Amino acid sequence: MDLIVDPAVSRTTSCCEGAIETDAVIIGAGPVGLFQVFELGLLEIKAHVIDSLPAAGGQCIELYPDKPIYDIPALPLCTGQELTERLLQQIAPFAPAFHFNQEVTLLRREPDGRFFLETAQGTRFLSKTVFIAGGVGAFRPRMLKVDGLERFNDTQLFYRVRDPARFVGKQLVIVGGGDSALDWALHFAQPGPHQAASVILLHRRDVFRAAPANVAKMKALCEAEQMQFVTGQITGFEQRDGRLIELKLMGNDGVTRRLPLDMLLVFFGLSPRLGPIADWGLGIDRKQLLVDTEKFQTTEPGIFAVGDINTYPGKKKLILSGFHEAALAAFGAAPIVYPDRPVQLQYTTTSTKLHQVLGVESPVFD
Amino acid sequence: MDLIVDPAVSRTTSCCEGAIETDAVIIGAGPVGLFQVFELGLLEIKAHVIDSLPAAGGQCIELYPDKPIYDIPALPLCTGQELTERLLQQIAPFAPAFHFNQEVTLLRREPDGRFFLETAQGTRFLSKTVFIAGGVGAFRPRMLKVDGLERFNDTQLFYRVRDPARFVGKQLVIVGGGDSALDWALHFAQPGPHQAASVILLHRRDVFRAAPANVAKMKALCEAEQMQFVTGQITGFEQRDGRLIELKLMGNDGVTRRLPLDMLLVFFGLSPRLGPIADWGLGIDRKQLLVDTEKFQTTEPGIFAVGDINTYPGKKKLILSGFHEAALAAFGAAPIVYPDRPVQLQYTTTSTKLHQVLGVESPVFD
Numbered sequence: 157m158d159l160i161v162d163p164a165v166s167r168t169t170s171c172c173e174g175a176i177e178t179d180a181v182i183i184g185a186g187p188v189g190l191f192q193v194f195e196l197g198l199l200e201i202k203a204h205v206i207d208s209l210p211a212a213g214g215q216c217i218e219l220y221p222d223k224p225i226y227d228i229p230a231l232p233l234c235t236g237q238e239l240t241e242r243l244l245q246q247i248a249p250f251a252p253a254f255h256f257n258q259e260v261t262l263l264r265r266e267p268d269g270r271f272f273l274e275t276a277q278g279t280r281f282l283s284k285t286v287f288i289a290g291g292v293g294a295f296r297p298r299m300l301k302v303d304g305l306e307r308f309n310d311t312q313l314f315y316r317v318r319d320p321a322r323f324v325g326k327q328l329v330i331v332g333g334g335d336s337a338l339d340w341a342l343h344f345a346q347p348g349p350h351q352a353a354s355v356i357l358l359h360r361r362d363v364f365r366a367a368p369a370n371v372a373k374m375k376a377l378c379e380a381e382q383m384q385f386v387t388g389q390i391t392g393f394e395q396r397d398g399r400l401i402e403l404k405l406m407g408n409d410g411v412t413r414r415l416p417l418d419m420l421l422v423f424f425g426l427s428p429r430l431g432p433i434a435d436w437g438l439g440i441d442r443k444q445l446l447v448d449t450e451k452f453q454t455t456e457p458g459i460f461a462v463g464d465i466n467t468y469p470g471k472k473k474l475i476l477s478g479f480h481e482a483a484l485a486a487f488g489a490a491p492i493v494y495p496d497r498p499v500q501l502q503y504t505t506t507s508t509k510l511h512q513v514l515g516v517e518s519p520v521f522d
Numbered sequence: 523m524d525l526i527v528d529p530a531v532s533r534t535t536s537c538c539e540g541a542i543e544t545d546a547v548i549i550g551a552g553p554v555g556l557f558q559v560f561e562l563g564l565l566e567i568k569a570h571v572i573d574s575l576p577a578a579g580g581q582c583i584e585l586y587p588d589k590p591i592y593d594i595p596a597l598p599l600c601t602g603q604e605l606t607e608r609l610l611q612q613i614a615p616f617a618p619a620f621h622f623n624q625e626v627t628l629l630r631r632e633p634d635g636r637f638f639l640e641t642a643q644g645t646r647f648l649s650k651t652v653f654i655a656g657g658v659g660a661f662r663p664r665m666l667k668v669d670g671l672e673r674f675n676d677t678q679l680f681y682r683v684r685d686p687a688r689f690v691g692k693q694l695v696i697v698g699g700g701d702s703a704l705d706w707a708l709h710f711a712q713p714g715p716h717q718a719a720s721v722i723l724l725h726r727r728d729v730f731r732a733a734p735a736n737v738a739k740m741k742a743l744c745e746a747e748q749m750q751f752v753t754g755q756i757t758g759f760e761q762r763d764g765r766l767i768e769l770k771l772m773g774n775d776g777v778t779r780r781l782p783l784d785m786l787l788v789f790f791g792l793s794p795r796l797g798p799i800a801d802w803g804l805g806i807d808r809k810q811l812l813v814d815t816e817k818f819q820t821t822e823p824g825i826f827a828v829g830d831i832n833t834y835p836g837k838k839k840l841i842l843s844g845f846h847e848a849a850l851a852a853f854g855a856a857p858i859v860y861p862d863r864p865v866q867l868q869y870t871t872t873s874t875k876l877h878q879v880l881g882v883e884s885p886v887f888d
Contacts, residue, residue: 191595198593226870226880227564229557229845230608231596233882236871242596449815450836470816470850472867479595480846484836501838504592505602514592516599 175280178204179493182287186214188463188478189289190243195486197250201493205252208259208294213240215291218426249515259294261432285489288461294431298424302390312400313420328352332423333359338370345383355383451488452481460485541646544570545859548653552580554829554844555655556609561852563616567859571618574625574660579606581657584792615881625660627798651824651855656831658794666788668756678766679786694718698789699725704736711749721749817854818847826851
């Protein structure tokens with residue numbers, strides 16, 4: 157098989173220069189990717205974790221940070237946020253290196269058997285094993301669909317705020333009805349050093365999928381004339397000298413309005429995309445990576461897949477199944493990382509060795 | 523195959539009379555058996571749970587109730603006691619019926635396809651499915667090995683205290699160095715309505731595997747001459763008219779002593795025994811039940827095995843693996859319990875149906 161994804165990239169890459177050498181790279185920092193760190197850590201396998209999102213938690217945080225989950229064993233009720241925090245606490249003894257806001261675009265096997273990985277952001281790894289805990293794929297912002305507007309991407313049209321200073325003192329139009337749209341509208345509308353010249357919040361209707369407190373604050377700022385809220389949809393735009401200067405808006409009342417602006421911020425949420433993973437030559441069935449149920453290894457030895465991204469007979473997309481898969485995948489990887497050491501199952505309750513690894517004291521028994 | 527265990531029992535059993543009819547019987551109330559209740563409950567499958575122990579928790583409670591476990595996902599540290607309590611809380615919405623202090627001795631398929639089960643204590647079940655979550659087997663007390671002493675079992679020699687009233691006002695010898703021995707010695711030695719005529723605690727040495735507070739209390743009672751502590755081992759006994767009247771004891775000082783007594787209580791801990799399960803005609807490999815990894819079904823359709831008692835390629839005896847197995851086994855059982863209803867995976871976070879089943883309120887979204 158050929159694991160090269162993007163021939164253009166691989167030709168221009170002088171092999172592995174400056175790459176981070178490690179035992180394991182985990183692609184995905186959702187709950188299963190995080191627990192993979194733990195299971196590898198117990199076997200003394202060091203891991204780097206890469207995620208396209210800016211923080212740990214994956215779908216749990218992106219899709220339902222505050223909604224209760226009831227089916228994590230022995231956690232009768234927890235939110236995605238709490239689950240993520242608990243897992244981060246659990247893996248803290250293993251001090252994993254996180255690489256957020258990065259997407260792996262290249263994965264290829266080197267002549268020495270290790271894997272070379274590169275992210276779109278240029279970080280490189282040489283790893284003995286790879287764990288794909290990619291969930292439903294890399295999360296990408298949902299796009300605003302107005303013909304021709306995409307040419308202003310990253311100059312006047314933004315789907316994420318990486319550098320808030322860039323928007324200070326500008327005429328902003330912020331689009332969306334969720335917490336992200338509300339949060340940034342409040343951030344730039346409130347008097348102070350962050351303040352924009354003007355803030356217009358645009359949403360298709362007067363109902364928000366956001367914290368009620370944020371909605372109340374927004375309405376108060378509108379009444380104080382520090383920002384404006386408009387319902388409607390963008391239907392077109394005007395430009396001058398290659399710059400976006402005005403949006404055309406169809407209001408819910410059927411009236412077309414014009415909104416002059418410097419910058420457009422769009423928060424329509426994130427949607428997952430399998431992305432480059434689909435091109436790595438791994439066995440796939442309906443967008444899921446095929447794995448065995450002994451080691452949760454893909455069709456390529458040394459590459460494991462755990463959580464929602466894999467499939468096997470009986471597979472259910474449950475977080476608790478991902479935890480089990482991560483445990484068995486770690487045992488599957490151990491002989492690759494430590495070819496000369498037999499792998500033995502030890503228990504965290506009784507193993508002095510595991511207590512050392514976890515940095516906890518071993519109790520003394522009679 | 524023939525699932526009849528004990529022909530003597532089955533011949534004298536008039537079939538299924540007075541049996542409890544149910545969807546599922548779970549054998550074993552350890553963490554995996556408890557979580558099996560939860561996964562079945564989400565699919566609206568009602569379960570009865572049988573355990574040879576007097577309470578839920580299995581090995582976790584019998585072997586290490588107070589020792590920390592570090593590898594339950596999202597629970598960085600918990601004791602066996604806490605894990606059990608959390609699982610009991612999680613399954614409370616499904617109100618399972620527990621049958622403690624009972625051991626299943628008979629398991630056989632009826633002509634209508636259901637399973638007939640009977641415990642040594644005479645409880646009978648007719649169930650559509652069976653889940654063996656038996657861990658390392660049924661826990662039995664470790665026996666005192668002194669030739670001939672077994673004839674006093676349950677009359678003057680006891681391994682469990684089922685009815686404390688029976689020992690009040692008697693001359694007791696209590697053997698063991700763990701918490702059970704200490705707890706009962708304190709119970710019967712302390713002044714009050716429970717008090718025995720005399721209490722001698724016998725242990726092979728002056729070091730205890732017990733809570734330090736209990737050891738301190740015991741020593742204080744000895745100083746107050748309300749009980750006695752003796753080190754040594756039982757080497758023989760005297761009887762008169764079929765009654766045990768005296769123990770012979772070899773002290774650590776090499777001197778033989780005689781201890782007159784009415785009752786002997788022995789607490790040497792519990793040891794597991796696969797027991798009748800080995801005789802049910804199920805596929806077995808080195809004392810483990812063979813299962814597939816799609817449904818965790820044994821070689822007999824409708825009988826599932828989850829947790830430490832099963833085996834398959836890659837199997838690790840981890841509690842978290844048992845949780846995954848319980849989830850997939852529940853999905854495997856659903857078409858047997860509800861042959862006319864398609865089984866769909868729903869999420870506890872978003873499914874209104876599952877919120878109903880769990881008895882929680884569904885959030886309202888935009």
